[in-house]
Structure formats: C-alpha cells, structure tokens
Amino acid sequence: MGKVTVKDASRIVPLGGDIAQTVYALGLASNVVGVDTSGAVLPESKGKPTFGNSRSLNSEGILAQRPTVAIGSASVGPRSAVDQLKAAGVPIVLVPDSAKPEDAITRITTIATALGVPDKGKTLADRTAGEIATAKAKGAQATTKPRVAFLYIRGQANLYQIGGKGLGPDSMITAAGGIDTGTELGVQMSAALTPEAMVAAKPDVILVFQKGLESVGGVDGVLKLPGVAQTPAGQNRKVVAMDDLELGGGGPTAGVALNKLVDLLHG
Structure with missing residues (x-):
C-alpha cells in the first residue's frame, strides 16, 4: 500500500460499507458517485449506482x-x-483491514488526508477514539464474562459457520468484555458449524448478523442449527444480532457499535 496522490476528490467511489460510512461522516456524500453492495444499505447511498461487493468488484461498473x-x-x-482501475488511471487509496476497533481511528485519518479534509478527519477520529475508549471501559467494568459464539449464517445458501480469530467480530467480542469461544477452540477466521463444535464451545450467548438471523427465520431458526439447542445459550434462547457494518468495527461507528455490543452481552 504505497503512497497514492489524489489530485481530485470530486467523484469518489468507496469500496466497502465502512469506507462509505467514513466518507459520508467526513461530509463528502455529494461527492460519492457509486458504492458497493455493503455501502448501498446506508441512507446516504439512496439513488447511487452499485457495482458488486468489495470482494467481487465490477470494474466496468465503477x-x-x-x-x-x-x-x-x-x-x-x-x-x-x-x-x-489502475490501468484506467484511477487513483486507488487502500487502507489496512480492520483487525480491532481502534483500527477505525487510523483508517479515518488516512481516508480524510487522502481526500483533502484532514481537519475533519482529526475531529472524527478523536470522537471515534473517545467513544471506543468509553465502551471498552464499560465492558471492562462489567461483572460478567460471557462466553460468546459468533455464527456466520446465510440460510438461503445453507452456509453455517462459527467465527474465530481474525474475523471482525472476534476483536469486538473481546473489547466488549466477552470470550470468543471460536477463538478459544482454535478456529482461524471461520469453520463449519458442527454439533461437536457447539457443545465444546459452551457459549452463553450466540451472536449473529441481523441479516443472518432473518435468513433462518429468527431465533427459532438459530436454535435448530447443529448443536445450538444443547448449549447454555440455546437453552436460554440468548441470541443477539447486530448489523454487519456494526460488527465489522472499521468505521466511525465503531465506538457506538461496541457500546451496543457491551449492553447486549452483559444485559
């Protein structure tokens, strides 16, 4: 990710929902000429063209x-x-992937500087840093230490996985004062969901993306997945859901999302 010079930020294409969130929070919504599918869900993206998701981009559409x-x-x-895109002369600014909530701060600063609004970037980064610190302190003060299994669910595709180390929710769970059971089991990124894995994980809480929850028909659908009903979380119907962008934790809402997760896990 070498140095890229941006001479004109009048027509911006953010390649990712958290990137789009950041650009919008910097006051540059009117400069955005298109978004990927994860950014299309944001209110500011209404009416803007879309061109695939950030892992399968449509260069012609961009x-x-x-x-x-x-x-x-x-x-x-x-x-x-x-x-x-590079061959066509489009400058491409790449920021590091988000591995923990605090990474949002560096990403905001990098994006703001590249787009020529460093002062707005500092203001936004400082606010985000404060919100993250407050949420982490709240999680650290909690009297519970729930065991949390993040399940990646896509019912339409019959895709059911348990998340682990390196996946975005892992760092959010830890920062919120929970124990990621997938990481504890040695799962790297994600692995197939099996009854044996769920029984071994012994989660107190099942954490899912909101869209994943909807794809299996709600909490009852989650409880029917392999091994879930036999866990403490399943027996207590403790299934909590958050938006995909919230759990990614890579944008300016990282602190607000982390605070929400603290409440969901310890409430």
Missing part, C-alpha cells in the same frame, strides 16, 4: 461512473478489477 478516486480496504478484489 469506471462507468468516471471516478476521480477509489478508496477501499487492502482486501478488496478481485486483483484483476483493481488492476483495471
């Missing part, structure tokens, strides 16, 4: 918007699409 700059995380792809 170039059709005549962008003067594209911004994304280091993991955007496919590589061929990124190369096509």
